[in-house]
Each structure stands twice: as structure tokens, then as C-alpha cells.
Amino acid sequence: MHEFAVTKHMTELVLNEAQNAGAAKVTDIYLAIGDISTFINESVQLFFDMYSKDTIAEGAQLHFRRIPAEFICRACGQSFTPRGGDNFDCPACGGLGKPTDKGHEFYVEKIDII
Amino acid sequence: MEVKVMKPILGGNQCIADTNRRDFAAHQLYLINVMASPGAGKTSTLMRLLPELQADHAVGIIEGDIASSIDAEKFQKIGVPVIQINTGGGCHLDAEMIRRSVPELKLAPGGFVFIENVGNLVCPASFDLGEDLKFVILSVSEGDDKPYKYIEIFERADVVILNKTDLKPYIDFNDEYFRRGVRALNENAPIFEISCKTGEGVRELADWLKQRNRAKQAC
Numbered sequence: 652m653h654e655f656a657v658t659k660h661m662t663e664l665v666l667n668e669a670q671n672a673g674a675a676k677v678t679d680i681y682l683a684i685g686d687i688s689t690f691i692n693e694s695v696q697l698f699f700d701m702y703s704k705d706t707i708a709e710g711a712q713l714h715f716r717r718i719p720a721e722f723i724c725r726a727c728g729q730s731f732t733p734r735g736g737d738n739f740d741c742p743a744c745g746g747l748g749k750p751t752d753k754g755h756e757f758y759v760e761k762i763d764i765i
Numbered sequence: 766m767e768v769k770v771m772k773p774i775l776g777g778n779q780c781i782a783d784t785n786r787r788d789f790a791a792h793q794l795y796l797i798n799v800m801a802s803p804g805a806g807k808t809s810t811l812m813r814l815l816p817e818l819q820a821d822h823a824v825g826i827i828e829g830d831i832a833s834s835i836d837a838e839k840f841q842k843i844g845v846p847v848i849q850i851n852t853g854g855g856c857h858l859d860a861e862m863i864r865r866s867v868p869e870l871k872l873a874p875g876g877f878v879f880i881e882n883v884g885n886l887v888c889p890a891s892f893d894l895g896e897d898l899k900f901v902i903l904s905v906s907e908g909d910d911k912p913y914k915y916i917e918i919f920e921r922a923d924v925v926i927l928n929k930t931d932l933k934p935y936i937d938f939n940d941e942y943f944r945r946g947v948r949a950l951n952e953n954a955p956i957f958e959i960s961c962k963t964g965e966g967v968r969e970l971a972d973w974l975k976q977r978n979r980a981k982q983a984c
Contacts (some may be wrong), residue, residue: 653856653888661774672768682774687916689887720916722949737913739949747949750920757891759770 654690657757658698665708665762674764677708685718685756692717711762720754778892781860785895789867793874795978796867798894800918801902803884806928808836809961810902811879815845817971822978823876827866829858829883836881846870857888860895875982877974886911890918897981898974904929905938912946920950924957926970931960 661682669677680699684690692715703709719732722739726746733739739748773779789796801807811826818824826847828837837849848866850858858880867878880896882889901922903911906929912919919925925947947956955973959966 653891656855656857656859656888657774657891660777664770664772664774664776668768668770668772672766674766674768687920688891689917733913737910739913739946747945749952750916750950755917757775758773761767761769761771764766764768 654694654698657690658695659702661695661759662699662702662706662708664759665711666706668759668762669707669764672764674707676765677711677762678765679712679714679763680708681714681716681760681762683716683718683756683758683760685720685754687720687750687754688757690757716760718753718756721751722748723751725749775891778860781864782893782895785860785864785867786897788864789878789895790981793982794867794872794876794878795898795981796863796878796880796894796896797898797900797974798880798882798889798896799900799902800882800886800889800922801884801900801904802886802907805884805902805904805907806961807881807884807902808839810926810928810959810967811881812839812843813959813961813964813967814879814971814974815840815843817968818877818975819845821975823873825870825872825876825878827858827863827870827878827880829862829881831855831883846872852883856883856885857892858882858894859892863894863896875978877978886915886918890915890921898923898977900924900926902926902928905932905936909939909943910946912943912950916950919947922951922954924970925951925954927956927958928961930958930965931962 723730724741724746727744729743799807826840829850834849837847840847848869850862899922957970
């Protein structure tokens with residue numbers, strides 16, 4: 652359900668960029684998605700096919716670059732991706748981790764047009 | 766031909782949220798985005814909080830639901846102005862909905878606007894509404910592991926409210942584990958423990974809110 656609204660925003664953004672660039676067709680869309688954003692590739696694809704129908708982006712190939720969450724240990728400074736989903740503790744020293752910007756990404760990197 | 770974009774997908778919503786924040790500050794309103802899973806006690810918390818606030822402040826509610834007006838009617842019955850937004854299946858409120866609704870409440874300066882978001886710990890976290898505070902309410906019966914599963918919402922919370930604390934004797938809720946998860950994600954958000962059943966802790970939360978509202982209006 653979440654992807655329903657955000658894919659609409661994404662499709663509008665892509666169409667706007669494509670029109671500004673004078674595109675006749677959008678062939679490829681490159682997305683950066685952080686794992687913390689909780690968006691699922693397949694759902695984005697499903698809703699994109701729906702929203703892009705009868706537009707110049709219809710049939711465009713979506714490319715997903717997934718970015719793992721990166722935490723940093725408050726005690727020793729070690730970077731790590733929380734594993735197992737039941738704690739945010741540093742695998743090196745057991746200190747309490749803290750989220751960084753990595754893993755929150757949700758943007759259109761580039762599009763290919765003809 | 767390649768076109769570099771590098772634009773956030775929710776940039777449009779963010780833009781409206783930023784405008785909301787400026788406009789509502791100019792009208793001296795204090796907006797609180799109330800987020801929680803279905804059944805955590807969003808409506809009950811507000812029903813307990815409002816009487817503590819109404820003596821000193823105007824209060825209005827924006828009620829977001831997928832469908833129905835059950836909650837809105839509860840607020841109407843106690844004489845609180847309420848605007849119902851039915852999202853028609855949408856899992857969250859967005860900044861544009863808030864922009865249209867807040868003026869309809871016609872609140873006096875210094876008033877609180879509580880936005881009861883759609884019950885969901887995922888989607889509402891991604892949509893800034895232009896609010897002053899994000900409330901995240903969790904009830905003890907949902908479990909102490911929620912911060913570890915719903916990272917974004919606990920990371921963005923300004924206040925974490927633990928509700929239904931009267932049930933603690935009957936539930937294996939590990940306070941230390943819960944608080945460690947919240948603190949990993951969020952160093953600053955105060956954690957208020959309340960019980961909507963007994964009313965415990967509600968006055969402390971109300972006093973803290975009044976103080977925050979006054980501090981904003983004094984700026």
C-alpha cells in the first residue's frame with residue numbers, strides 16, 4: 652500500500668524531468684532506495700506499470716539500487732549494518748549503534764530518454 | 766540520452782510541508798502529528814489529553830482514517846472541532862491534505878491542532894506534514910521490540926508515548942530493551958508512560974505540551 656502513493660510521486664517526477672528534457676520516450680529509470688525506507692521493488696514496479704500507462708514512460712525499465720542501512724557505534728566508531736533485526740548493538744564492541752543517512756535514500760538518480 | 770535527476774521522490778510533499786510550517790507558525794498554531802498502529806490508543810490518548818489542555822488553549826482535531834467517521838464523532842460529542850479526512854484506502858496523510866484542512870478548524874492563536882494519522886507504523890513516517898511535533902504512541906501489548914522493526918518512525922519521533930502501562934503486570938514487556946531501541950535511534954525524544962485506562966501520566970504529558978506551545982509562541 653505504501654508504494655501506491657510514493658510511486659505516483661516518482662512517476663510524476665520522472666515525467667516532468669523527461670518533458671523538460673524534450674523526451675519522446677523514457678526507456679530506463681534508475682532509483683536509489685535505502686533499506687530503512689521499507690519500499691519493496693516489486694510493488695514499486697507494479698504501481699509504476701499502472702501509473703505510466705499511456706504516458707511516454709510506459710514500458711520503461713526500472714533499475715533499483717538498494718542501499719543497506721548503516722549504523723555507527725557510539726562507543727568505538729565502527730560502521731555496521733544491523734543484523735537479525737532484534738538489536739542495534741555494535742558487532743565489534745557491543746556498544747549502542749546510531750543510524751546514519753545511509754539507508755534512508757529514496758530518489759531518482761537518472762533517467763534514459765530518446 | 767541520459768538525464769541526471771538526483772531528486773528526492775517525496776520532494777513535492779516536503780515542499781508543501783515546509784510552507785505549512787511557515788504558514789501555521791504565522792497563525793500561531795501548534796501542530797502535532799499523532800502516529801501509531803491501529804489500536805495503540807491514538808483516539809483514547811487524545812480524549813484524555815484534551816480536557817487537560819482546553820482550559821488554556823483552543824484545540825482542534827484533524828482525523829485521518831481509511832474510512833468511517835467513528836473517531837470524529839467521539840470528538841464532536843465532547844464539543845471539539847474536528848475535520849474528517851477519509852483517505853479512501855491511502856495508508857497515510859500528506860502535507861496537502863493538512864494544508865487544506867487546518868484553516869477549516871478556525872482555531873484561535875495559541876491553539877493546538879492534533880492530527881490523528883492513519884493507524885500505521887510505516888507509511889506516515891515518510892510524509893512530513895509541516896507539524897511542530899511528531900508523536901509516536903506504542904502500547905505495551907504491541908511488544909517491546911517495535912523500535913527494532915519500525916526504525917524510521919522511532920527515529921523521527923519528537924515524543925514517544927508508551928500507553929496501556931496498566932497492563933504491564935500481565936505482559937512480558939521489557940522496558941530496558943524497549944528504551945535501548947528507542948535511544949539507539951533517537952537520543953532526544955522524551956518517553957512518556959501513560960495509561961488511558963487510569964489516566965496516569967496524562968497530566969505530565971499535557972504540561973510538557975503546554976510548555977512547548979508557549980515556548981514556540983514566545984519566539
